[in-house]
Amino acid sequence: MQNNALPLLGKTALVTGVSRRRGIGYAVARKLATLGASVFIHHYRPHDLDLPWGGDDLDAVRDGIRSALAPQAVMGDLGADLMQDASIATLLDAANALTGSLDILVCNHAKSGDDGGILDMTPERLDAFWSTNTRSTLLLTAEFARRKGGVTATEPRRPGERVERTPFAAPVGRVFWMTSGQIHGPMRGEVAYATSKAALAGVTATVAAELLESGIVLNTINPGPVNTGYLDAETTERPLEELTEVVAATPFGRFGRPEDPAELIGWLATDAGAWIVGQVITSDGGFSLA
Numbered sequence: 113m114q115n116n117a118l119p120l121l122g123k124t125a126l127v128t129g130v131s132r133r134r135g136i137g138y139a140v141a142r143k144l145a146t147l148g149a150s151v152f153i154h155h156y157r158p159h160d161l162d163l164p165w166g167g168d169d170l171d172a173v174r175d176g177i178r179s180a181l182a183p184q185a186v187m188g189d190l191g192a193d194l195m196q197d198a199s200i201a202t203l204l205d206a207a208n209a210l211t212g213s214l215d216i217l218v219c220n221h222a223k224s225g226d227d228g229g230i231l232d233m234t235p236e237r238l239d240a241f242w243s244t245n246t247r248s249t250l251l252l253t254a255e256f257a258r259r260k261g262g263v264t265a266t267e268p269r270r271p272g273e274r275v276e277r278t279p280f281a282a283p284v285g286r287v288f289w290m291t292s293g294q295i296h297g298p299m300r301g302e303v304a305y306a307t308s309k310a311a312l313a314g315v316t317a318t319v320a321a322e323l324l325e326s327g328i329v330l331n332t333i334n335p336g337p338v339n340t341g342y343l344d345a346e347t348t349e350r351p352l353e354e355l356t357e358v359v360a361a362t363p364f365g366r367f368g369r370p371e372d373p374a375e376l377i378g379w380l381a382t383d384a385g386a387w388i389v390g391q392v393i394t395s396d397g398g399f400s401l402a
Contacts, residue, residue, distance in 0.1 A: 115148065118182050119148060119382040119384070120148040120381060121148030121185075122148070123148070123149045123150070123215040123381075124207070124211045124214050124216070125144045125151050125215065125216035126153075126217050127141045127144070127151065127152075127154070128154040128218065128219055129155070129219075129221030129222060130153035130154060130177075130189075131160055131170065132167070132168040132340065133172060133176055134168075134341050136220055136290070136338055136340060136370045137218070137220040138370065139373070139374035140373070140374045140377050141153050141180075142176065142180040143371070143374040143375065143377065144218075145177055145180035145181045146180050147382065148185060149216065149381075150211050151177055151185070151188075152189065152206065152207035152214075153177065153187070153189045153190075154191075154192060154203055154207075154221065155173070155189060155190075155191050156191060156192060156194070164349050165340075187210075188209075190202070190203055190206045190207075200248065203252075204252070204255055204259065214256065214259070214260065214285075215260075215285055216287075216288075217256045217285070217287045219248075219249040219253065219287070221248070222244065223240060223241050223244035223305070224305065224342070225349065226240070227303065227304050228301060228303065229303055232303070233304065241308040242307070242308050242311075244308070245305070245308035245309060245312070246309075246311045250315075250319075253319065253323075253330070256285070257285070257326055260285040261284070261327065262326070275322075275325045276325075282386060283329040284328060285328040286330075286380070287329070287330040288332070289312045289316065289330065289331075290312075290332070290333055291309045291313040291334045291392060292305070292334060293399075293400065294309055295313050295394070313332055316331075316332045316392050324389065329386065330389070330390060331380055331388055331392075332392045332393070333376060333377060333392075333393055333395060334392060334396065335372065335395055336368050336396025337367050337368060337396070339368065340370060343367055358399070359402070362397060366397070368397060376393065376395045
């Protein structure tokens with residue numbers, strides 16, 4: 113039976129892309145910790161150092177997550193470049209070793225910067241976004257499912273093929289992907305990023321259907337414009353005037369905060385959210401309706 117005060121007590125979560133205290137990954141890791149989970153975080157600080165908002169103090173990031181842990185829970189971390197195939201198994205090995213099991217995977221990592229419009233596209237630019245945002249997310253999910261579901265395919269699955277599954281009372285694992293606003297409108301000047309995120313949103317139903325055969329629940333979150341530093345006037349790389357006017361017209365009159373999507377993911381990770389499966393969920397405070 114789930115502990116009402118700490119519904120994720122005894123669970124272990126891996127959250128990728130946790131290197132800045134203003135980031136969504138950090139807020140998600142802290143939220144899962146407050147719900148009782150042990151938390152393993154992945155970070156890749158070199159990426160942050162190349163961006164206008166810069167890197168953060170990783171010790172402060174670690175301390176902030178530790179301070180949110182329940183007394184029985186523990187935390188670990190690993191730095192890794194998820195564009196490198198070998199890092200997938202290494203990261204999952206380390207996360208699993210924290211408590212001996214891994215129950216929740218939050219694929220929050222993403223490449224930002226060095227994007228452009230369609231006329232700016234090069235093979236190298238497209239490959240970098242695809243490899244970081246899409247390919248690594250799919251490979252992480254696949255390896256997590258192999259380990260959690262205990263199923264290894266002996267040959268490639270045929271198109272349309274269904275696999276028998278045994279009904280389960282509760283999910284054995286949860287996976288969360290992150291998409292972006294490309295599902296609601298144009299993202300000018302972010303063709304490579306929007307492409308990589310659109311692929312995740314587009315394949316959510318397919319992958320969720322297959323993961324259910326192993327008792328694993330997948331949902332994808334579109335958090336809308338969340339200010340993690342890239343929307344601050346002093347560190348932004350985009351014109352803010354038009355976007356600020358749109359946000360001012362929304363019911364809440366503000367950009368999202370990292371805690372907003374974190375609250376949703378936290379709830380979906382508990383038994384209370386188990387009935388939500390294979391969805392692309394927008395949590396943007398009405399921004400897409402403005």
